[in-house]
Amino acid sequence: MNWLMVAFLGCQFLVVLFISLHDWVPLGKLSNRPAIRAADTRRRLLLVTVLSALPFAIGFAASAYYTRTGFPMWLMYLLWISYITGFYGMLRAWWVPYLLLKDPVRAARYQERFANTHAFLPTRNGMRPDTLHVGFHVVFLAALILLCVLTFSTQAFLSG
Numbered sequence: 001m002n003w004l005m006v007a008f009l010g011c012q013f014l015v016v017l018f019i020s021l022h023d024w025v026p027l028g029k030l031s032n033r034p035a036i037r038a039a040d041t042r043r044r045l046l047l048v049t050v051l052s053a054l055p056f057a058i059g060f061a062a063s064a065y066y067t068r069t070g071f072p073m074w075l076m077y078l079l080w081i082s083y084i085t086g087f088y089g090m091l092r093a094w095w096v097p098y099l100l101l102k103d104p105v106r107a108a109r110y111q112e113r114f115a116n117t118h119a120f121l122p123t124r125n126g127m128r129p130d131t132l133h134v135g136f137h138v139v140f141l142a143a144l145i146l147l148c149v150l151t152f153s154t155q156a157f158l159s160g
Helices: 003-021 033-039 042-066 073-099 104-113 131-153
Strands: none
Touching: 003 042, 003 131, 033 042, 033 104, 042 073, 073 104, 073 131
């Protein structure tokens, strides 16, 4: 197994870990669980967590399973659809409203949900991406870049 595959699996694991746990586990100044609980019911949080994490968890488990033999085409489709869709969602939810287009409703929701969390970026358009999400976005983007490199640089990545 080469270092690119190890890095890809590591990023996938961190993506699954973040999506599964960030709204549930206390992380000090990196999260604000009381504000999240006030904004969403437990049932809604559970549903969003499961639906969000499921494709990435399946992708990670299957990637780990097929690492030595090569990825079947269904797994490639799952990974590409999951990571492109997730990247689009990340841009739409955080970076477009922060950098380009004001979204007062989203900004108000995020100000409530992420109040008193650590952030190193300044507030813009009423948005302030917190450190936890910025770190997640960096790992997510790294996974997407590694998926590109692995897909287009080696035939050994694909099975039969």
